[in-house]
Amino acid sequence: MAEVQQWKIAKIPPIVQELAAGVEEPPSQYVVQEQDRPAVAASEMPEPIPVVDLSRLSACSSDAGAGELAKLRSALDNWGLFLAVGHGIEPSFLGEVMKMTTEFYALPLEEKQKYSNLVNGKEFRIEGYGNDMVVSEKQILDWCDRFYLIVEPESRRVHSLWPTQPPPFRDVLCEYTVRCREIAGIVLTSSAKLLGLREDYFVSMLDEYAMTYARFNYYPRCPRPEHVLGLKPHSDGSVITVVAVDDTVSGLQLLSHGVWYDVPIVPNALLINVGDAIEIMSNGFFRSPVHRVVTNSAKERVSLAMFYTLDPEREIEPAPELVDDEKRPRRYAKTKTKNYITGLFETFARGTRFIDTVKISE
Numbered sequence: 281m282a283e284v285q286q287w288k289i290a291k292i293p294p295i296v297q298e299l300a301a302g303v304e305e306p307p308s309q310y311v312v313q314e315q316d317r318p319a320v321a322a323s324e325m326p327e328p329i330p331v332v333d334l335s336r337l338s339a340c341s342s343d344a345g346a347g348e349l350a351k352l353r354s355a356l357d358n359w360g361l362f363l364a365v366g367h368g369i370e371p372s373f374l375g376e377v378m379k380m381t382t383e384f385y386a387l388p389l390e391e392k393q394k395y396s397n398l399v400n401g402k403e404f405r406i407e408g409y410g411n412d413m414v415v416s417e418k419q420i421l422d423w424c425d426r427f428y429l430i431v432e433p434e435s436r437r438v439h440s441l442w443p444t445q446p447p448p449f450r451d452v453l454c455e456y457t458v459r460c461r462e463i464a465g466i467v468l469t470s471s472a473k474l475l476g477l478r479e480d481y482f483v484s485m486l487d488e489y490a491m492t493y494a495r496f497n498y499y500p501r502c503p504r505p506e507h508v509l510g511l512k513p514h515s516d517g518s519v520i521t522v523v524a525v526d527d528t529v530s531g532l533q534l535l536s537h538g539v540w541y542d543v544p545i546v547p548n549a550l551l552i553n554v555g556d557a558i559e560i561m562s563n564g565f566f567r568s569p570v571h572r573v574v575t576n577s578a579k580e581r582v583s584l585a586m587f588y589t590l591d592p593e594r595e596i597e598p599a600p601e602l603v604d605d606e607k608r609p610r611r612y613a614k615t616k617t618k619n620y621i622t623g624l625f626e627t628f629a630r631g632t633r634f635i636d637t638v639k640i641s642e
């Protein structure tokens with residue numbers, strides 16, 4: 281059994297879903313500083329986030345494929361994310377995935393606590409159900425609960441943490457994992473092409489030791505949405521992330537040139553963003569987008585993010601093909617994936633970005 285990182289925590293945060301059911305004002309530990317508060321309306325986008333059809337992307341030798349690849353380039357150059365359609369997952373199955381997420385959170389607290397992310401009730405580990413890792417008394421907490429599971433490789437699944445309720449959960453998650461991996465493969469093949477790398481450059485790194493984490497997010501209604509954040513600004517530590525979002529309520533926002541924009545809802549589309557690992561491997565040609573989630577007072581929201589990360593023992597570093605000592609020197613130091621992920625959780629709790637600690641230059 282591989283070692284599992286655990287952290288001593290400063291305090292045990294409440295489950296926000298329980299808290300939200302009984303308060304009229306968010307407690308002070310959720311209230312963000314004045315300058316970090318979300319505006320009621322986000323700015324209008326200077327240009328829409330591209331919607332990329334993955335079925336066309338895979339037909340890359342055709343004209344349609346070339347056009348779609350150009351859209352992907354524009355999405356990754358300008359935003360670091362895009363909305364994917366033609367991804368092959370039927371709307372009814374995507375509906376099941378969202379339904380089981382909602383149903384999991386609707387279970388009684390004692391049922392969910394069986395999968396707690398606290399070991400012996402006091403040490404934090406990444407996997408499991410719960411809340412923020414609290415590293416300091418002053419930490420501002422996110423208005424959300426989350427449930428992390430390692431879904432790949434299969435040998436790393438901790439079956440005791442896989443819920444037995446709602447009944448379809450395990451089978452649906454297994455199937456969804458297979459489907460999402462195909463999607464990740466298509467996007468990573470095209471991304472390598474855009475960078476002038478061997479087509480399988482990234483895909484071959486997602487080998488049998490590479491870890492995929494599923495994170496189920498639950499954002500309860502908040503009586504004061506303008507005072508809290510569902511999820512604080514961050515970038516993902518993954519190579520890429522595939523997110524299924526609630527298509528009845530928005531909340532995800534993206535930072536670009538200092539301005540926050542709402543990511544629109546496109547029914548049955550998946551949201552795909554590049555993560556820090558690809559920013560580093562691309563030597564900064566692709567940027568991992570900073571995003572956050574805002575809440576609302578009318579409706580709860582759920583999402584499911586699948587984070588594709590490398591073998592924990594593998595180094596993350598710029599592809600040698602994209603480093604040129606004269607024209608484009610190496611911009612990031614190398615870090616072992618497991619250290620990157622550990623560091624990411626610690627910096628996330630502090631509200632900073634781990635990628636800044638490995639940057640050599642802008």
Ligand SMILES: O=C(O)CCC(=O)C(=O)O
Pocket residue numbers: 495497511516523525531532571573582583585
């Ligand atoms: O809930 C969302 O839309 C995004 C979630 C997210 O950014 C994450 O889980 O890292």
Ligand SMILES: [Fe+2]
Pocket residue numbers: 514515516571
């Ligand atoms: Fe994220």
